[in-house]
Amino acid sequence: MPCFRCGARQTDPARGASPWKRGVRADRQVLICPGCQGAHDWTAGLDRCAGCGSASLICRLGEVECRSCGHVREARPPERPGDLVTSGAPGLSEEVAAAIGRVLKRGPAG
Template identity: 55%
Template sequence: MPCHRCGARQTDPVRGASPWRRGVRAGEQVLICPDCQHDRDWTADLAHCAACGSARLARALGNTQCKDCGAQDRVTPETVPDPATGTASRSGLTTLSEDVHAALERHFGQRTD
């Protein structure tokens, strides 16, 4: 999985803790490379734990867990700009059918019967 900010790919891991960080964005786990972590606000577009405010979240089997406090599924949805409309929306708050419907309307346009 590449860095979600710059697209850099991980190389074979060395022994010890990985310098790459995990986060959750738009309901999906993402990785952040060590170079992008030097940016002051590298956590700005990630979801944060509602209990402690940490952005160190991991997703596994549909569950989100905070790596700092251990809280599960208590995250605050981040605001993600929708490239199709240019407006901000809170991620994870739409259903799959709503996403499909919106994609079909964008692709085919509204039909008037």
Template identity: 60%
Template sequence: MPCYRCGARQTDPVRGASPWQRGVRDESQVLICPDCQRLRDLDLDSCSTCRSTALICRLGEVECRSCGAVWMARSADGLTGAVAPPPPGLSAEVEAALNRVLGRA
């Protein structure tokens, strides 16, 4: 995965931890190269609890690596169908009930 900002390709470190930083932007996992990490306008998502930008995004959830907070990614709503609009058949049901009350078959 290249740097989301400048498109640089990640090079494997010879040893030790990669200097590349992982972050979440618009609720998508992104990588930030060492050069771009020095910039202040990275526009990464931040934790609403501790303001940290050390987040990881997985399976429609975002987790803060600093304080451990976990929240649902908004973008997952369409995938899971967990947040559905009211069914369109509702008004028809109400209408049918009204018709019964009013004696109209």
């Protein structure tokens, strides 16, 4: 899953806690990369808890839970099937095709 702000993809982390942050936007789990956390108010644009106003939310099994106060609510289904929060970055399949092309010294896939 890419960063919802810049589209950077998460790489295999070193040992220890991941520097990436989780959030919820439009009732879908999103990730925020370390670069965007430092360059922006990384909580802007994220959903907030109805109970305490915190942006420290997680989405799992059709529920959104606040990590600050414990408030839980049901996640709303997407309006259209396939709706996802995206940054407009290329999809993973396009990135994989481009990487394979580079490794095999081919032109763009198509």
